[in-house]
Amino acid sequence: MPPATLFSRLRRPALAGPCLALVAALATAFSAAFTVARADTALPDTNASGVFLNAAGDVLTARHAVTGCRTLFAVKGAQVAQATVIAASPELDLAVLRTTLTPYLSATLALSDAASGHSVGVFAEAYAVLQRLPDRAALLSNAMTVPGVDGLQLLSGVKPGASGSAVLGADGLLLGVVVERVPAAPHAGGMVLSRASSSAAVTGATQVRAVPASQLRQFLRTHDIAFTESASPQLSPTQSPAARASTLSVGVLCG
Incomplete structure (x- = not known):
């Protein structure tokens, strides 16, 4: 317009x-x-999402969303800062960006992964959607974990642009980071969730795959990236993970 x-x-x-x-x-x-x-x-139209890791402004995101970029920026509200990849893992599809943004709040990683034996409500959404999400202070969850699968998979309606989005539990702890949409059938190929992706759409029943907190912690320690971890809730039962996700979320712009 x-x-x-x-x-x-x-x-x-x-x-x-x-x-x-x-x-x-x-x-x-x-x-x-x-x-x-x-x-x-x-506001620029972002390709993907990320989450603040620490007070220095480092951002955790999906590696595929920042690969092959001639220019790379991190966006938070009206602030746009140039970003540089300082750590990456092709196997996990993770990357960390160094930015000059000053976060109001940074993520706290969960000390344990989401329970695998039963489904729990979580929140995960793209940065661009969060900026326009009405009544997010009243929203407690918008996705469910899938029990009995390896890693962290979600029943979620997130769309392209959600790659790198935080998966927050009801307690506000970071349970994972979104990387792709996959078929519900095991061992089938998936589709990454950045806007710049040229992957073919996945047909049939699908789930969203996220890298769980245990692998996030290992990746960050390997690359000596500062982060906070805890088993203590970051939110009360009446507070909204959606509002916290909005504060933690960063837009990623690949040019």
Whole structure:
């Protein structure tokens, strides 16, 4: 959509011609200035998502979302910062970005993975969707874990742009990071969830695969990336994981 413009029409017959011309010129100048200001503050369309890891502004995301980028940026609200890949794992499809962003809050990784014997409610969503999500302070979960499978898989409606999104438990702890959508049938191929991906869509019943917290911790320790881990809840039972996810989430822009 083209940027909105603002203008005023002043119809005052008593004004002389020069005054009308001056008013028209001022209105035109104001309209142009407003249009430029709106264009400058327009939010960029992000390709993928990430999550703040520490106070230094390091961001955890999916490796495929930041591979082959000529330019790479991290986006948080009106802030856009250049990003650099400082750690990556092709096997886990994880990467860490170094940014100059200053997080209000960084993730706390769970000391144990999500329970595998039964399904639990979790929250996972793309950065771009979180920015427009209404009433997120009242939303407790939007996905369910799949019991009896290896790793962390979700029944979730997330769409491209969700690669690198945090998976938060009801207690606000980071349980995993989204990397791809996979068929529900075992051993079938999957589809990555970054907007830049050219992977063919997965047909039939699908699930979302995330890298679980235990593998996240191992990856971060291997690459000497600072992070916080805990078994203590970060939220009360009445607080929203969706609101916390919005605070932790970062947009990733690959150019």
